[in-house]
Amino acid sequence: MLRLEGLKKRYKTGDYALKGVDLEIPNGQVIALIGPSGAGKSTLIRCVNRLVEPTEGKVYLGEMELTTLSSSKLRKARRRMGMIFQEYALVERLTVMENVLSGRLGYVGFWQSFLRKFPKKDIQEAYRLLDRVGLMHMADKRADELSGGQRQRVGICRALIQDPDLLLVDEPTASLDPKTSRQIMRLINELCAERGLAAIINIHDVLLAQMYSQRVVGLKLGEIVYDGKPEGLKPAVLTDIYGEEDWEATIEEVDEDELEEAVE
Amino acid sequence: MSVAESDFPSSWKKPPFIKSPLLRWSIIIGSAIYLALAFGTMDVDWERAAEGLPRGKRFIAAFFPPNFSDNLGVMWDGIFESIWMAIISTVAGIALSVPIGLGAAKNLAPNWVYLACRSIIGGSRTFPEIILAIFAVKLFGFGPFAGFVALSIGTIGFYAKLLAEDIENINPSQAEAIKATGAGWWQWINYAIQPQVMPRMIGLSVYRLDINFRESAVVGIVGGGGIGATLNTAFERYEFDTAAAILLIIIGIVMVLEYTSGYLRKWVQ
Amino acid sequence: MPLIETPDGPVWKRRATKETLIRWFFWLIALAVIAYAWKGISDKTIWFFVQDAPRQAADIGGRMIPPKFSYMSRLWVPVWDTLNIATLGTVIALFIAVPVAFAAAHNTTPHPIVRTIAIFIIVSSRSVNSLIWALMLVFIFGPGVLAGTIAIGLRSVGFCAKLLYEGIEEIDHTQVEAIEATGASRAQQMVFGIVPQVLPTFAGIGVFRWDINIRESTILGLVGAGGIGLELSGSINTLAWTQVSMILLVILSTVIVSEWVSAKVRGAII
Incomplete structure (x- = not known):
């Protein structure tokens, strides 16, 4: 469903953030992308929807090659890829409802969106999603009145209302407390399962990565150094990705129940 | 996912910015009425405007090219007069501002001094420099001296106020520490207050020099000397090409001043 | 803030000699500019009017009081x-x-x-x-x-x-x-x-x-x-x-x- 071929990104400074990444993600698979800061995780998912223009290589979404698309075709392609951000990236001065509906911007015309006249179907879907994440009563609140966890739920709704085939998730838990982090990760997992979505989740928390993904990809200095099952993350592998450290405590056997609950 | 379609509302309206509908509508209608009235009272004399149009064209045409040569001597005189005026009024204004600013800082001065200095500041801030200039011209006669007085008073209102506010906002623990050493009042000012407010005050004086130059270009219109007087004369004689040249010179000097003052302020801080 | 070695032992001074000189030079130039600017203005001033200003001020000030409140209607x-x-x-x-x-x-x-x-x-x-x-x-x-x-x-x-x-x-x-x-x-x-x-x-x-x-x-x-x-x-x-x-x-x-x-x-x- 998503295929990266020899993806390279070189910044103006001359540094390579990605040094030729090959990766294939089948339909409905949730993968966790782990790696130290500066490994190129954010750059990788931004190269997929071309928020960052890749320097070299190809990105296939289904049969479509994305890197050569014209800007109007790119906009159509972006509708199929929902994105969830690290610091939520909600437009803080708009209401929750407007933030969710902004996920439909790729589908409606300019004046329609300017006058906030979204199709009935979209509004119903927005309410349904807000209800699903438990924020129905917050629809008319301004986004900056919400707590971190609530904001991230709105961010998830915004991504899902695009009706995407793929979710690009950039450090969804970076600014959340441990409990909320787990809730958000579980929610993303459940929703991916409900809708058969594939997802790439950047995450720096190894434990969360193991708990909530079917496949883990380790990135180091712009190259893939691990690609396999979550259970395969042995101390040697983690040392490979992050460098020397005592990893035993990090990869304690994950509670079976919790794992089950997580992938449900 | 099994909830029926109809369970979710299919319409949504953005909640209005002003919650109370009465207040909202009275503001909307009130502003509409005001705008209608305001535009209504603007008696545009179309004939006069049509008459002025060729003049406007002539004026714009005068910029291509502006005439720098015919009145060069007068222009130089005006420019230097403006620059001298700006420098002297900044220096004099700041020299007067320092004692007044010290007196207007609540944490330094006794109450009666504070009130006296605050009313001086309030008085000199009330009226625009140009009105001050009108009176200065009445008192001191035409010429740059009147402009100098007007700009100096304007400088006091600006500089003494900011100085006083800055002193009121200093870090009190530093001031306390110096006091604790047994320093006298002047020593205390010199060691505790001055180092804290100095960098910003230097920056502000450069900024004020910039303002005073701009203002010196207009006090001339009411007889206060400087380039403004030259400009006014050029307009009155319909020498648009000279006026254009003067305007370009003003814009040029203001731009140079703005860049230098911005650069200096960054350098000082 | 350098320590300067002298025959009588080290002396502390706030600024080095060169810096002090530069500062003096800067102040000298500033003073010269101010003096020149002042001359530029005073040459064009009729000092008789300036001397007369306090009397003028008192005169005009006296004439301004009281404000003509009836003028408000216009x-x-x-x-x-x-x-x-x-x-x-x-x-x-x-x-x-x-x-x-x-x-x-x-x-x-x-x-x-x-x-x-x-x-x-x-x-x-x-x-x-x-x-x-x-x-x-x-x-x-x-x-x-x-x-x-x-x-x-x-x-x-x-x-x-x-x-x-x-x-x-x-x-x-x-x-x-x-x-x-x-x-x-x-x-x-x-x-x-x-x-x-x-x-x-x-x-x-x-x-x-x-x-x-x-x-x-x-x-x-x-x-x-x-x-x-x-x-x-x-x-x-x-x-x-x-x-x-x-x-x-x-x-x-x-x-x-x-x-x-x-x-x-x-x-x-x-």
């Missing part, structure tokens, strides 16, 4: 005009300033050349005082409120556009990125990602400038551009000093009221 219309010049001028300026600001901000400008033009508009509008704008416009449109309104508008464009484009450049870019990622067009990114972020800034700038414009529009009449300044210059020219003091009182209260209103409105917005 001042309502000029005050209304002044208010309109300031308000409509601000409205006009805001309408022009918005596109100029978007063209001038690094993150929204369509092209570097457009940005250069926008910056040029801002700089030239800011460099010319509103009184000079009015002087020019009175020549074109004739004396009256229209020239004053346009003068205020032209002067305010640069001010508003400058503050607004700085506001646009300071927005949180990830919010815009998030909108872009949904497949929104550039126009939609503007409306959903950028405008909500700068709207409060925009409103604040408008009110701030309106307050300044009230002050400025009180003096435009001096060059014939309408408003209360027209009465002021008329009264001064006819030496009607009790009217002058009345007008000054009115200007003072207008300025105080406008300051109060703008503080209230800004408090409500932000």
Whole structure:
């Protein structure tokens, strides 16, 4: 469903953030992308929807090659890829409802969106999603009145209302407390399962990565150094990705129940 | 996912910015009425405007090219007069501002001094420099001296106020520490207050020099000397090409001043 | 703060010798410039008038008291005009300033050349005082409120556009990125990602400038551009000093009221 071929990104400074990444993600698979800061995780998912223009290589979404698309075709392609951000990236001065509906911007015309006249179907879907994440009563609140966890739920709704085939998730838990982090990760997992979505989740928390993904990809200095099952993350592998450290405590056997609950 | 379609509302309206509908509508209608009235009272004399149009064209045409040569001597005189005026009024204004600013800082001065200095500041801030200039011209006669007085008073209102506010906002623990050493009042000012407010005050004086130059270009219109007087004369004689040249010179000097003052302020801080 | 070795042992001085010299040199030059500037002014001053000034001041001051309160009935219309010049001028300026600001901000400008033009508009509008704008416009449109309104508008464009484009450049870019990622067009990114972020800034700038414009529009009449300044210059020219003091009182209260209103409105917005 998503295929990266020899993806390279070189910044103006001359540094390579990605040094030729090959990766294939089948339909409905949730993968966790782990790696130290500066490994190129954010750059990788931004190269997929071309928020960052890749320097070299190809990105296939289904049969479509994305890197050569014209800007109007790119906009159509972006509708199929929902994105969830690290610091939520909600437009803080708009209401929750407007933030969710902004996920439909790729589908409606300019004046329609300017006058906030979204199709009935979209509004119903927005309410349904807000209800699903438990924020129905917050629809008319301004986004900056919400707590971190609530904001991230709105961010998830915004991504899902695009009706995407793929979710690009950039450090969804970076600014959340441990409990909320787990809730958000579980929610993303459940929703991916409900809708058969594939997802790439950047995450720096190894434990969360193991708990909530079917496949883990380790990135180091712009190259893939691990690609396999979550259970395969042995101390040697983690040392490979992050460098020397005592990893035993990090990869304690994950509670079976919790794992089950997580992938449900 | 099994909830029926109809369970979710299919319409949504953005909640209005002003919650109370009465207040909202009275503001909307009130502003509409005001705008209608305001535009209504603007008696545009179309004939006069049509008459002025060729003049406007002539004026714009005068910029291509502006005439720098015919009145060069007068222009130089005006420019230097403006620059001298700006420098002297900044220096004099700041020299007067320092004692007044010290007196207007609540944490330094006794109450009666504070009130006296605050009313001086309030008085000199009330009226625009140009009105001050009108009176200065009445008192001191035409010429740059009147402009100098007007700009100096304007400088006091600006500089003494900011100085006083800055002193009121200093870090009190530093001031306390110096006091604790047994320093006298002047020593205390010199060691505790001055180092804290100095960098910003230097920056502000450069900024004020910039303002005073701009203002010196207009006090001339009411007889206060400087380039403004030259400009006014050029307009009155319909020498648009000279006026254009003067305007370009003003814009040029203001731009140079703005860049230098911005650069200096960054350098000082 | 160097220690200087002398035969009597080290001596502490605040500055090194060279630095001290440079400082003295700097002060010397500054003094020379000031002296020269003072000479430039005093050469053109008739000192007899200056000596006579205190007597003049006492004379005029005496004539100004008491203000002619009955004159107020003729001042309502000029005050209304002044208010309109300031308000409509601000409205006009805001309408022009918005596109100029978007063209001038690094993150929204369509092209570097457009940005250069926008910056040029801002700089030239800011460099010319509103009184000079009015002087020019009175020549074109004739004396009256229209020239004053346009003068205020032209002067305010640069001010508003400058503050607004700085506001646009300071927005949180990830919010815009998030909108872009949904497949929104550039126009939609503007409306959903950028405008909500700068709207409060925009409103604040408008009110701030309106307050300044009230002050400025009180003096435009001096060059014939309408408003209360027209009465002021008329009264001064006819030496009607009790009217002058009345007008000054009115200007003072207008300025105080406008300051109060703008503080209230800004408090409500932000």
